[in-house]
Amino acid sequence: MTRNRRHRAIAAAAFLAAAPALAGCGAGFDATTNKPYAPTEALAVNTEQGIKISQAFFLGPDSGAQLAAGGSTPLYLSMVNTNQTPDTLVGLGVDPAVGTAKVSAPVTLPPNQRVATGQPTPGILIEGLKKPLRGGESITVQLQFTNAGVVPLTIPVITRSREFTAYPAAPNATPAPTPTPTPSASTAGEGDHGTEGH
Incomplete structure (x- = not known):
């Protein structure tokens, strides 16, 4: 060769x-x-601590709207504790420059059972947002478990659109702006013809 x-x-x-x-x-x-x-889109991750998260997201506003500063964004989680012993999600850590975390009640995670938070009522929130959210941002948090310890995650803020429209609106979300109709070319043309007729 x-x-x-x-x-x-x-x-x-x-x-x-x-x-x-x-x-x-x-x-x-x-x-x-x-x-x-x-x-x-929602975060999915298998953590080293044995907590498998198939969906994690903060719910933002409708498309084109915003969550105002001072408002709240709920955290939705779908997770499975793959360890042999039960665990409990007891807290949420967040940078004070973002807002204040609130966990209304501990979330029990039996072994190998899917547990979803946020439905029907959001129980994990970031309140008192320091800046408005429009969707598309990410928020770094620390999930705090009794046995698994601290699990750091960077979770997306997703607009309430597409498959997420079924979720209740985030607290204090401003409505999406209503589109303003603009005159069409044919309407403008009709007006011109009327002028020429005189």
Whole structure:
């Protein structure tokens, strides 16, 4: 085999080896053409402490609206304690520059049972927000468990849209602005014709 052929063979092999990875990237980015890319979808993570979180998000306002400073954002969690002994979520730590955490009651986590917080009534909130939230932000918190200890997470703020419209509005959320109708070209054209007729 000549040197040129050998180089071509190596290049072809390298391309074929990279093809599955490139196809995977393409499939991921193609999703933007199939549906809107939502980088702030709910967080899912398996923690080192044995708490599996399949969904975690702060509920923000409706699209185009905001949670005003001084308002509250509820935390929704869906989690499974994969440890052999029961555990309890007892607290939420948050930077005071964001707001004040409130856990209305401890959340018991039996082994290997899914537990969801926030429904029907949100029991974990960040109150007294220091800045307005519009959705798309992330908030770093520490979930505090009796046995698992402190679990740090960065949780997205998701607008109340798409599959999240079924959730009750966050407290003190401002309504989304109503679109203002604009005159259409045909209406403007009709007005012009009327003027020309006189």
